[in-house]
Amino acid sequence: MREPAKSKAARTIEVINRLAKAYPEAQCELNFANPLELLIATILSARCTDRQVNVVTARLFKKYRSPDDYAQSDPSDLELDLKSLGLYRNKAKSIQSCCRRLIELHGGQVPRTAAELMQLGGVGRKTANVVLGNAFNINDGIAVDTHVARLAGRLGLSAHKLPEKIEADLKKLVPQEKWTLFSHWLIWHGRRRCYARHPDCLHCEVNDLCPSAFRFD
DNA sequence: CTCCCGATAT
DNA sequence: ATATCAGGAG
Incomplete structure (x- = not known):
């Protein structure tokens, strides 16, 4: 007799427990010293790696120290x-x-x-959620970037493609106090194991919980 | 939906 | 050569 399939809610909690154990040091990998720096770094992180952003911001943050410095600079x-x-x-x-x-x-x-952040130029939901969660420790949303979107799909936690809908699905499944960390766990796993092209399902910590496991060979 | 776009890995 | 990288605006 086979075990009945776990509910999506129970599976999500198990995924959280496993990834929390696998990545106890998971955190924001953008370098920043204050909310403004994180806001700028997150705007810059669109479609490029955190490593590249950190190289650029290392000198950028010495040259531009206030909103005025950016606003008054030659474009x-x-x-x-x-x-x-x-x-x-x-x-x-x-x-x-x-x-x-x-x-x-x-x-x-x-x-x-989030509403005030999203009125600023170049700031959408994902960037707003990153700033709220990591600069102010406010769990107001779940930042859905390329990694979170990909893993939520592979793990069967959301069938949607639009980031806003994925976020809505995840908010129902994840306890609110873990919303910010949840993004980090999925992102760290996406960068270190569940790659976009060839995920390493063989060594994956949650392959037994994942409906997509070993379907990429 | 398209466009923006250089660096990196495969 | 091609896919991918902490997206957002028009």
Whole structure:
């Protein structure tokens, strides 16, 4: 007699327990010293690796220390500083409009609600959730990036493609106090085991809980 | 939906 | 050569 299939809720809790044990040190891998730096770093992280972002921000954060520094800088100068990241024109434009509105609407301070963050240029749900969770320790949402989207699909936790819908599914399955950490666990697992191209299901800590395991050979 | 885009791994 | 990387705007 075979075990009845676990409910999705119970499976999610088991996945959380396993990944928490596998990655006890999981945390944000973008380097930052204050909320503004995390906001900028997260805008820059679109479609490029954290490692690349950290190389650029190491010198960027010495050159630009306040929203005014970004807002008043020559756009083409800022573009050059961001060139190695790709999408650098968009990112420069986003940072400048973001910092202008930061000054106009919030006195240069980074706001602490998703709605206010998303009114800033270049800031969507994912970036807002990252800043709230990692700069302010506010579990207001689950940051759904490329890794979280991919793993939520493979693990059978959401059948949707749109990040907002995936986030809504995950919020029902994950205890709110773990929303920020949950993103980190999936991201760390995505980077170290559940790769986009050839996931290492053989050594995966949750392969027995994963409906997609060993289907990538 | 398309566009933005360089660095890296395969 | 091609896929992928902490997405967001038009």
